[in-house]
Amino acid sequence: MDPEKVIVCRCEDVTLADIRKAIYELGYTTYDEVKRYTRAGMGPCGGKTCRPIILRELARYWNTTPDKVPMRPTMIRPPMKNITFATAVEVEDNE
Amino acid sequence: MNKTYDYIVVGAGISGAVVAYELAKRKAGSILILDKDFPTAGATGSCAAGIRAQFGTEFNVSLMKISLEKFENLHEELDYPKELIGLHQGGYLVLAYSEEEMENLRRNVRVQHKIGINTEILTPEEVHYRWPMLRLDGVVGATYHARDGHADPFYTTFAYIEAAKRLGAELRKYTPVLKLLTEGEKVVGVETPDGPIYGGNIVVAAGTWSTKLLKDIGVDIPLWAEKHEILITEPLARFLDPMVISFSKDFYAQQRPHGGFIMGVSPDDPEHWFDPKDYNIQSSWHFLKKMASTILEVMPFLKDVHIVRQWAGFYDMTTDHHHIVGPIDAYDGLWILAGGSGHGFMFGPSVGMILAQWIVGEELAYDITKLNWKRFDEGKLVIEPAVVG
Numbered sequence: 042m043d044p045e046k047v048i049v050c051r052c053e054d055v056t057l058a059d060i061r062k063a064i065y066e067l068g069y070t071t072y073d074e075v076k077r078y079t080r081a082g083m084g085p086c087g088g089k090t091c092r093p094i095i096l097r098e099l100a101r102y103w104n105t106t107p108d109k110v111p112m113r114p115t116m117i118r119p120p121m122k123n124i125t126f127a128t129a130v131e132v133e134d135n136e
Numbered sequence: 137m138n139k140t141y142d143y144i145v146v147g148a149g150i151s152g153a154v155v156a157y158e159l160a161k162r163k164a165g166s167i168l169i170l171d172k173d174f175p176t177a178g179a180t181g182s183c184a185a186g187i188r189a190q191f192g193t194e195f196n197v198s199l200m201k202i203s204l205e206k207f208e209n210l211h212e213e214l215d216y217p218k219e220l221i222g223l224h225q226g227g228y229l230v231l232a233y234s235e236e237e238m239e240n241l242r243r244n245v246r247v248q249h250k251i252g253i254n255t256e257i258l259t260p261e262e263v264h265y266r267w268p269m270l271r272l273d274g275v276v277g278a279t280y281h282a283r284d285g286h287a288d289p290f291y292t293t294f295a296y297i298e299a300a301k302r303l304g305a306e307l308r309k310y311t312p313v314l315k316l317l318t319e320g321e322k323v324v325g326v327e328t329p330d331g332p333i334y335g336g337n338i339v340v341a342a343g344t345w346s347t348k349l350l351k352d353i354g355v356d357i358p359l360w361a362e363k364h365e366i367l368i369t370e371p372l373a374r375f376l377d378p379m380v381i382s383f384s385k386d387f388y389a390q391q392r393p394h395g396g397f398i399m400g401v402s403p404d405d406p407e408h409w410f411d412p413k414d415y416n417i418q419s420s421w422h423f424l425k426k427m428a429s430t431i432l433e434v435m436p437f438l439k440d441v442h443i444v445r446q447w448a449g450f451y452d453m454t455t456d457h458h459h460i461v462g463p464i465d466a467y468d469g470l471w472i473l474a475g476g477s478g479h480g481f482m483f484g485p486s487v488g489m490i491l492a493q494w495i496v497g498e499e500l501a502y503d504i505t506k507l508n509w510k511r512f513d514e515g516k517l518v519i520e521p522a523v524v525g
Contacts (some may be wrong), residue, residue: 053394067298071309074174077181077290080394085370085444111310113173116447119419123370123442129428132421 050091052084060095064102072096072112085123141168141306143495144326144335146313146349149180150289150481151473152341153296154488155495157214160303162496167305168333169297170326172312172345176293179343180481182449184366184398185292186379186388187482188228188284189253192244192522197251198502199486204283206485207292216295222288224393226377229263230279231272231434233384238277240383244522245279255281269376271436286379286390289481313342316353322468323353337495339471340464343452346474347410355466358512359475361415361450362406365423370442371395380434383522387430397438401427408453419446451478456517459483461491461507471495472509478523 044058059079063069069078075095082088082095096107103110142165145152156169171177187207189200208225211218232238245255258278263270297307315327316338325334340346344361372395379390389399401423409415424446431438454460457477464470473491476483486502493500506518 071174073177074309077176078294083445085442087445113177116417117419118445118447119424120443120446123444125440125442126428126432127439129424129443130432132425 049094050079050081050084050088052086053080053082055079055081055091057098060098064098070099070102070111072099072110075099087118139166139333140325141166141333141335143167143337143339144333145169145339145341146326147171147178147340147342147345147474148175148293148297148307148309149178149341149343150293150296150484151343151476151488152339153293153300154484155339155341155473155492156305157296157300157303158489158492159495160300160305162492162498164492164496167300168335169300169305169307170311170313170328170333171307171309174309175297175307176290178345179450179452179476180289180293182366182447183289183481184388184390184400185286185289185481186228186284186390187223187286188281188379190228190230190244190248190255190279190281190284190522191520192240192247193520194247194251195506195518196520197248197253199483199504201251201253202486202489202501203482203484206489207287208283210292210295210485214295214299216291216298220288220291221295222291222393223285224287225283225285226379226390227280227282228284229267229378229380231263231275231380231382231385232277232279233274233382235276237384240521241277241279248281253281253283255279267376267378269435269437270380271434273433280378284379286392292481313349316340316349316470318353318467321466323470337469337471339473339491339495341473343474343480344409344415344450345412346452346472348412350464350472351410353467355464355509357460357472357475357509358455359460360408360410360453362403362408362453363417363448364400364403364406364451364478365419365427365446365448366398366400367424367427367443367446368392369397369438370444372397372441382434385430387427387434389431389435396444397435397441399427399431401430415450417448417450419448452480453477455512456519457523458518458520459487459507460509461487461504462494462509464509
C-alpha cells in the first residue's frame, strides 16, 4: 500500500507518509511530538482511531512494543463525547 | 562523560527556543537545550497563541511591535514553511462594555499610534457592519488592529528549535533538570537523571517550573503557576477573522486556520502554585459552563456547534504580570526568561532575542532591563492596564 494513500487520522486527514516523515526525517520520535507535529489525534475523536496506529509506527522506530513507546502520561481532556454549547450551558455545576 | 557547553537552556517552550536560536545565530558558543518532556510540552503548547500589539504602555507596545515584525518574517528567517507557522493576521477586536472601559481603550490607542501601531477606534455600528455575526448587546465601542492575530504555537516553537539545531545547538528531550549546580557564586551546570551536564551559562526558561529550580539554589522569585482553561470546537468553514476579546468580561475567542474556534475565559479566583508538586491541570465543568454562557452572549451562532476538547495550561504569573528577564546576579552565568503571565508566546520572539543580545553584550533592540528580577524587592513594578485575566 502507498503510505501517501493510507489515512491514519481521519479527523485531521493525516497519512501514514506524514507520520513517517515526522518520525524519520524530522526526529519527532515520541507520541506527543508526532501528535503536535501532524495534528493526528487532535480532531473530534481525540485519537481513538489513530493513536494505536501511530504507537505501532513508533514501536517499529524504537524497536519495542507500543506500550513502551516514550509518551507523557495521558491527561484527560473532556468532553468524552462532543457536546454543543447549548448543552454545555445546561450542565450541572457540582464543583 | 557528558560534554561541557557554553550555554544550557532549561526549557523548550517558546522562550527557550527563541533564546537558543538567537544565541546560535550570534555564534555565542555551544548550546544545549533541555526539556523535561518535549518542545511545547508546557505553557506554550497549551496556549491560544494570540499575538497583539494592543497594549497600554509604550514599553509593551514597542516590544510587541518588534514581535509582530519578527512573526511577519519568521518563515524566511527560520526557513520554515509559512503555512505551518500559520501566522494569521485577522486582527484583534477588543470590545468595550462601558464608557469607562472605552476611555481606557482610547488611551491605549493613543499610546499605540505614537509607536506606529495603527489601531482603529470603532463604533458598535461599525463593528456590526464588519462582523454582523457578533451580538453586541451592551457594547459601547471597540478597537481593532489589523496586524494582530495568532500563529501556531507548536510549529513556531519547532521552527525556532530546528533552526537552532541547524546552527549547531543540541536538544535533549525527556531530560529534566533536577537541580542547578553551583560552585561558590557561579553556576557550573545542571543535574539530570543521566548525570551532571556542565555549562558556563544557564538560561532558565522553564516557565512555572523556574521558581522551584531557583529556590533550590536560594533564589526567590515571585513567579507562580495559575491554571487557565481553554476549549476548541469542531472545524467550521472560516468566517470570523479577528480574535475577539474583552478585558471586562475576561474572554477571548478566535477561529483557527483549520476552522475550529478556540476560546478561554479567566478563572474566578485561581490558586497560586509555587511548587510543581501542587500543580493540578484537570479540566473543569465550571469552566465549560462559564465559557459556554459567556461566549453565547457574543457569538450566538455557536449554539449548535460541538465542543471537541477542553484542556488547561499554566500561566507563569509574576506580581506585576510581566516577564522576569536578565541575569540573576546572585550567581555568575545565571540568566532567566520566564513569567510571561499569559503573554509568553506573543512576546517570545522579541524578548527572547533581546535577552540573547543582553547575554552576548550586544546593544539591546529595546531596553528591557527594567524587567530584571530585583524589581520586586526594589518596589519598581512594571504596570500594564490592558490584560485579560
